[in-house]
Amino acid sequence: MDQSADRAWNECLDIIRDNVSRQSFTTWFEPLEAHSLEDEDDLRKLTIQLPSRFYYEWIEEHYFSLLRKTVTRVLGPHGRLVYDVVIEQDDPEDPDRGASMQLPARPADPESAPPPNAPDEPEAPPSSSEASASSSEPSAPAPSGDEARPDDAQAGAEGDEKSAPPVQNPFAIPGLKNAEVDNQLNDSYTFDRFIEGACNRLARSAAHSIATDPGETSFNPFLVYGGVGLGKTHLIQAIGNHVAARDASKTVFYVSSERFTTEFVQSIQENQIGEFSTFYRQVDVLIVDDVQFFGGKEKTQEEFFHIFNALRQAGNQIVLSADRPPREIDGLEERLLSRFQWGLSADLKPPGLDTRISILRRKAEDDGIDLDDDVVEFIAQSIESNIRELEGALIRLLAHATLHQLDITLDLAKEVLHDLFQERAATLTVDDIQRIVCEHLGISQEKMRSKTRKRDVTRARQIAMYFTKKHTQHSLKDIGLHFGGRDHSTVIHANNAVEDRMADDESFRDTVDAIGQKLERHGQ
Ligand SMILES: Nc1ncnc2c1ncn2[C@@H]1O[C@H](COP(=O)(O)OP(=O)(O)OP(=O)(O)O)[C@@H](O)[C@H]1O
Known part of the structure; x- marks a missing residue:
């Protein structure tokens, strides 16, 4: 074993661990081992072993930029990562079977300077990664895309390039026409790959009509909302991909509200606000993800309000997503809220x-x-x-x-x-569950743990017991003790009562689902 390679890779792992969810780290990085560290020409090459092509493809697709930045930080600007991929023994199609092959990681993207801090915009630029990258101190590589979210527990669907920090304002490139700008869509997010069910039928069918006739239906804007990981991004991007595939002359542009905000701040600092506005006003189908992040950002909202009006007047299509109904977004100005509600809002529910x-x-x-x-x-x-x-x-x-x-x-x-x-x-405690349930239902935690049998408190207590049984390893007896010293049969009764009522009462089921989503966001 090459000890210097081991040390370098362990340093990389320390950085990666801070930038991906625990589950992703355990699945994709922990099992990997360093093979060698060699100096060749001007390069320092760190070779790591990957167990299969599947691993190689997954890592390259989802963690390319994270790995590149990590290796640059650990080995310096001449650091390169090389993969030693073991070819599966039982793949008869593979001429190299039983062997291993070496693949360099893809060549690096050109980097550009991150935006400096905004002096006069009240909100901080949203991407902490950019802030750390602009510091002269060594810093962790930018967490990007889904990896940037602390509540992202999936090992599978994350992509570190999905919403990578902006490297350059598209609108700031002289002479660039909107049609030449990368639309930022993930081309695997298509209607064909979006499975339909009762949970998404309305939203999907409206999305499809819009994609067929953008700007021509009364669904303008079209706002899709729903809980974590229910397909909002997939569906709104499917609209964009459909339009782009059918009519190359149409400019489609996808942007997260965080990125929109960052670029807005950047354009003010760089005296390019005119270009910024012009760019967005010329987009035929503008898709903005996660508009809840506009909440409380007054200047960004004002700019978006004007862009929205211009697009709407020109008959261009606006597609939005949010993690909750627009009226529940805190800090959204009334005039923007009313515009968000002009067209169609459709929700995505958890799938059956x-x-x-x-x-x-x-x-x-x-x-x-x-x-x-x-x-x-x-x-x-x-x-x-x-x-x-x-x-x-x-x-x-x-x-x-x-x-x-x-x-x-x-x-x-x-x-x-x-x-x-x-x-x-391991990440959700009884206290977390009680707090989240109480917050959602508007009662105090003291009441939940008290002896009171008032109907609203009993209902909240039963829901919290149901989730505690579902999400923690506590015994029934233990759970009862956390709820004011009740016994295990009360916990069983609470669990059954919640399950029975969920089967019969749709609005109760929606409440429990909404709390479940909040717990998931916390527990990931
Ligand atoms: N109906 C569906 N059919 C097939 N795949 C789906 C469907 N809905 C969601 N997915 C897949 O689930 C994953 C998560 O979806 P997506 O990122 O669109 O969710 P989201 O609601 O935007 O999540 P977030 O709230 O975290 O932004 C994606 O890989 C997506 O392709």
Whole structure:
């Protein structure tokens, strides 16, 4: 073993650990080992071993820029990462089977300076990664894309390039026409890959009409809202991909509200606000993700308000997403809120079992994996309210099977998901659950733990017990003690009462789902 390689790779791992979710780290990075560290010409080459092509493709697709920045930080500007990929023994198609191959990581993208801090905009630039990169102190590489989110627990669907920090304002390139700008869409987010179910039917069908006739329907703006990982980004990007594929003359542009804000701040600092406004006013289909981040950012809202009006007047299509209904977005100006409500707002609900099964089957099919029905059903039954997590579980299972060269069986699925749930359970405490349930239902934690049997308090207590049983490892007896010294039969009763009422009462189910989503955001 090459000790210098080991040391360098361990340093890389320390940085990576801080920039990806725990689950991603355990799945994709922890098992990797360094092979060698060599100086060649001007380069310092760190070779790491990857267990399969599948690993190589996944890592390259999802963590390319994170790895590049990490290696540059550890080895300096001449550092390069090389992958030593073990070719699967049992792939008869592969002429190199049983061997290993060396692949350099992709060449680096040109970097440009990050935006300095905004002196006169009240809100801080949203990307902490940029702030740290602009410091002269050595700093961790920029967490980017989904990895930047602390609540991102999936091992599968994250992409560190999805919303990478802006390297250059597209509008600031002299002579560049909107049509020549990269539309920032992920081309795998298509209607074809978006599985339809009762949970998303209205939103999907409206999205499809808009994609066929952008700007021509009464759904303008079109706002899709819903909880974490339910397909908002996928659906709004599917509109963009559909338009772009049908009519190359149309400018489609996807931007997250965070990136819009950063570029707005940057354009003020660089005296390019005119170019910024002109660019956005000429987009035929403007797609803005996660508009809840506009909340409290007055200047950005004002700029977006004017862009919105100009686009709407010109008959251009505006597509938005948010993690909650627009009226629940804090700090949104009334005039912008009313505009967000002009067209159609459609929500995405957590998918039912059949839809979850269809999604898993489709993902497995796309990856060329043949999965037994019992495995698919087991995963679909275990993960109820977040499609990203559903995908993450599947990917984790595939990665585990590849790494240890095992067949994918029901037992293996149980083992891998058990680990996953244990990791998650470790992050949510009874106190977290009680607090989140109480906040959502507007009662105090003292009341929840008290002896009172008032109906609203009893209901909140039962919901909190239900989630405590679901998300933690506490025994029934232990859970009862956390709720004012009740016994285990009360916990069983609470759990059954919640399940029964969820089956009969749609509005109660929506409340429990909404709390479940909040817990997921916290627990990831
Ligand atoms: N109906 C669906 N059919 C197939 N895949 C889906 C569907 N809905 C979501 N997905 C997949 O689930 C993952 C998460 O979806 P997406 O990122 O669009 O969720 P989101 O609601 O935007 O999440 P967030 O709230 O974190 O922004 C993606 O990989 C997406 O392709």
